[in-house]
Amino acid sequence: MRALSLAVAGPLLMVLLWEAIVRSFGVPVYVLPAPSAILLKTWADLPKLLDGLSMTLFEAGVGYVIGSLIAMVLAVLFILYPRLERVALPALVAMNSVPVVAFAPVALLWFGSGPASKIAMVTMAVAFAVFVNAHQGLRSVDESAANLLRSFGAGPLRQMALLRLPAALPSIMNGLRVAVVRSMIIAIVAEMLSAYKGLGWTIFEATQQVDFLRAWAAIAVASAASMVWYGIVNWIDQRFVFWR
Amino acid sequence: MDGPADSAAPPMLQLTNLSKTFDSGHGRLVALERIGIEIGCGEFVTVVGPSGCGKSTLFNILAGLAEPDTGAKILYNGEPRMAPELLGKVAFMPQRDLLLPWRRVVDNAILPLQVEGIPRAEALKRAQPLFVEFGLSGFERHYPQQLSGGMRQRVALMRTFLFERDLTLLDEPFGALDALTRSLMQRWLLDIWQRHQRTILFITHDVDEAIFLGDRVLVMTARPGRIKLVLDVPLARPRPPEMLTSPEFIALKRQVLAAIEEESIKSFQQVAEG
Ligand SMILES: Nc1ncnc2c1ncn2[C@@H]1O[C@H](COP(=O)(O)OP(=O)(O)OP(=O)(O)O)[C@@H](O)[C@H]1O
Ligand SMILES: [Mg+2]
Numbered sequence: 435m436r437a438l439s440l441a442v443a444g445p446l447l448m449v450l451l452w453e454a455i456v457r458s459f460g461v462p463v464y465v466l467p468a469p470s471a472i473l474l475k476t477w478a479d480l481p482k483l484l485d486g487l488s489m490t491l492f493e494a495g496v497g498y499v500i501g502s503l504i505a506m507v508l509a510v511l512f513i514l515y516p517r518l519e520r521v522a523l524p525a526l527v528a529m530n531s532v533p534v535v536a537f538a539p540v541a542l543l544w545f546g547s548g549p550a551s552k553i554a555m556v557t558m559a560v561a562f563a564v565f566v567n568a569h570q571g572l573r574s575v576d577e578s579a580a581n582l583l584r585s586f587g588a589g590p591l592r593q594m595a596l597l598r599l600p601a602a603l604p605s606i607m608n609g610l611r612v613a614v615v616r617s618m619i620i621a622i623v624a625e626m627l628s629a630y631k632g633l634g635w636t637i638f639e640a641t642q643q644v645d646f647l648r649a650w651a652a653i654a655v656a657s658a659a660s661m662v663w664y665g666i667v668n669w670i671d672q673r674f675v676f677w678r
Numbered sequence: 679m680d681g682p683a684d685s686a687a688p689p690m691l692q693l694t695n696l697s698k699t700f701d702s703g704h705g706r707l708v709a710l711e712r713i714g715i716e717i718g719c720g721e722f723v724t725v726v727g728p729s730g731c732g733k734s735t736l737f738n739i740l741a742g743l744a745e746p747d748t749g750a751k752i753l754y755n756g757e758p759r760m761a762p763e764l765l766g767k768v769a770f771m772p773q774r775d776l777l778l779p780w781r782r783v784v785d786n787a788i789l790p791l792q793v794e795g796i797p798r799a800e801a802l803k804r805a806q807p808l809f810v811e812f813g814l815s816g817f818e819r820h821y822p823q824q825l826s827g828g829m830r831q832r833v834a835l836m837r838t839f840l841f842e843r844d845l846t847l848l849d850e851p852f853g854a855l856d857a858l859t860r861s862l863m864q865r866w867l868l869d870i871w872q873r874h875q876r877t878i879l880f881i882t883h884d885v886d887e888a889i890f891l892g893d894r895v896l897v898m899t900a901r902p903g904r905i906k907l908v909l910d911v912p913l914a915r916p917r918p919p920e921m922l923t924s925p926e927f928i929a930l931k932r933q934v935l936a937a938i939e940e941e942s943i944k945s946f947q948q949v950a951e952g
Contacts, residue, residue: 579776585741586793586841587766596792600780677779677823 464646476651482636483655489632491659493549494621497556498613504557505564505609513572513598514590526565534559534620538627547628555624556617563616564609571605572598604678607671614667618660689716690844690877692753696746697902698735708902709735710746715896715905717845717879722871724880724888726938727898727906728945733881734773736903737847740879741770755844769843773850775834777822783833784818790841805840811870812836828859835867839874848880852887861919864890868917885934886922889913895930897937900945907937 449469455461456468463471476483508526512519534555545551575598583593625634633652640648698710709732717723725733738744739752742764746752752759754767769790777786784805791801809815812832822830831851838846851867852860864887871878882888888895889911897907911930913921921927 576776578772578774579778581738581741581743582770582772582776583789583793584765585743585768585770586790588793592793596789597778600778603780677821 464644467647467650471647472650472654475647476654479648479651483633483652486631486633486636486652487655487659489549490618490621490625490634490656493552493625493632494556494617496549497553497621498560498617500553501557501560501617502564502610502613505561505568506606508561509565509568509572510594510599512569514594526562530562530566534562535623538624541624542628547630552621552624552629552632556620559616559620560613563613564606567605567609567612568602571602575601603675607667607675611664611667611671614664615660618656618663622656687719688756689753690719690721690755691715691717691740691879692751694751694753696736696739696750696752698732698739698744698746710739711902711904713903713905715908717877719844720875720877721893722868722878722880722891723894723896724882724892725896725898726882726885726888726934727903728900728938728942729883730945731898731901731941732903733898734849737770737772737849737879737881740764740845740847741768742766743770767843767845769838769841769846771834771838771846771848771851773853775822775830777830777833779822782819782821783814783825786822786833787836787840789837801840805836808836808839812839813866828855828863831855831863839870839876844877846876846878848878850881850883853883860884860887865919867891868915872915885931885938889927889930889934890917890922895934897934898941900941900948906941907934909933 452466453469456466467475508522512523537558538551538555541551541554545554572594579597579601580593583597588596621632622634622637625632626638629635633656636652637649640646640652693713693715696710696713697708700707700709713736715723725736727733735744739746739761742761745761752761752764754764759767778789781789784802787808788798788801788805791804792798796804809818812835814829814832814836817825817829822833825833831854835848835851838848852863855863868891880888880891882891892911895907895909895911896905897909898904899906909930913926913930
């Protein structure tokens with residue numbers, strides 16, 4: 435309870451400070467609007483913003499799920515078939531060293547300006563984040579515990595199901611947590627580059643129309659959404675990975 | 679009544695010429711050298727020896743987890759076996775309890791049964807009567823983190839016993855326990871052993887423990903580990919705790935200690951020489 439009130443108090447204080455600075459120095463809206471103004475604008479534009487949010491969440495969510503699944507399958511396969519890992523891992527590492535946004539033009543070219551291109555990019559970003567963590571977790575299982583299972587006659591599949599996957603859960607959840615923020619960012623940035631709809635597109639359009647308040651309202655909605663999403667993943671983590 | 683098996687029955691385990699060399703970056707390390715042992719059916723054999731003499735290495739080989747050097751012969755139940763063939767055939771309890779923190783006590787105990795593909799309900803039915811015996815009733819649904827060291831060790835032992843195999847290997851099961859818990863656990867283990875009729879190989883650092891538990895005590899040499907002494911323990915069973923101070927016990931202890939003393943000094947010198 436105390437931790438929660440602290441977690442709320444910090445940001446609240448910052449918002450109040452922000453409000454005070456904007457008001458007392460008369461900062462113009464195009465530089466930085468006051469939080470109260472952003473809040474009012476958000477309320478006024480809510481239906482349209484929620485419409486944009488639903489698109490962004492759809493892209494980020496679908497990419498998140500597909501990306502996580504791909505990452506898990508790859509990580510498990512790499513552990514089960516070390517030879518596959520030796521061939522494919524260097525290529526993956528090389529690809530991961532390029533920021534996913536750099537692939538945006540190609541994604542737009544291949545999948546068009548609709549949601550498909552955003553889903554593809556989010557999938558890629560999430561897959562990397564989850565893969566790195568899951569692979570690390572699956573690999574760093576206590577060798578003596580693996581030996582104990584082997585002494586019971588467990589083959590690689592049984593070891594995977596009974597030991598490696600559960601032991602890697604803390605790492606996997608870490609990856610899933612990091613991936614939440616990444617998928618929202620990638621979806622929004624990709625929408626800014628080219629889209630028909632979505633919070634990123636709203637931000638881009640509003641800036642073009644010199645409606646900075648609307649851009650800030652969209653940013654506020656996006657942050658709120660990713661905080662809630664992050665909170666859900668965090669809750670699942672604490673609830674189901676109760677050891678350590 | 680539960681003395682060494684009569685000589686007519688073939689030994690459960692027979693090791694001949696078993697050596698193990700590790701090839702590490704710094705060169706070769708001979709951990710075990712030409713070990714030869716015979717273990718009879720239903721026997722309780724204890725193994726003592728200086729730290730690093732290869733006791734755990736021997737157990738790893740017997741559990742099928744490591745390969746001995748070529749030339750070793752392992753007869754298990756009279757049949758020659760390569761090391762990997764022993765996987766799943768020997769009940770092995772490693773030096774650490776290795777309980778899985780995400781599994782409740784019951785689920786840790788039935789882990790080997792689950793590996794064998796026995797349905798959970800059936801496995802639980804088999805485990806149920808053992809909880810009282812292992813002093814764990816009421817703790818079935820606890821997590822390992824919630825247990826004391828002695829209880830964790832009993833869960834690990836129960837897991838090993840549920841994996842019903844002809845040979846059971848226990849690597850310092852009571853090493854981390856305080857003296858009182860330890861002596862309680864020793865008597866309890868003898869009780870369980872007599873009731874379940876298992877063949878047990880038991881590693882310990884504690885000479886009292888080795889003699890109190892064993893039908894025979896194997897003393898190993900400092901690295902490279904060889905069998906230095908095989909000592910029969912002709913003490914009647916059941917063995918009361920007072921036996922630890924009886925003249926017969928002291929006499930046996932003197933023999934074991936003398937053998938160990940010699941080896942410990944050697945292993946100390948090895949360390950000093952680097
Ligand atoms: N995988 C390995 N690679 C290289 N050397 C090893 C390996 N495993 C064990 N050794 C070495 O073999 C020797 C015997 O080790 P082992 O663990 O069997 O000793 P131990 O008798 O069980 O000792 P302790 O009583 O301290 O448990 C040691 O010198 C150890 O360093
Ligand atoms: Mg050892």
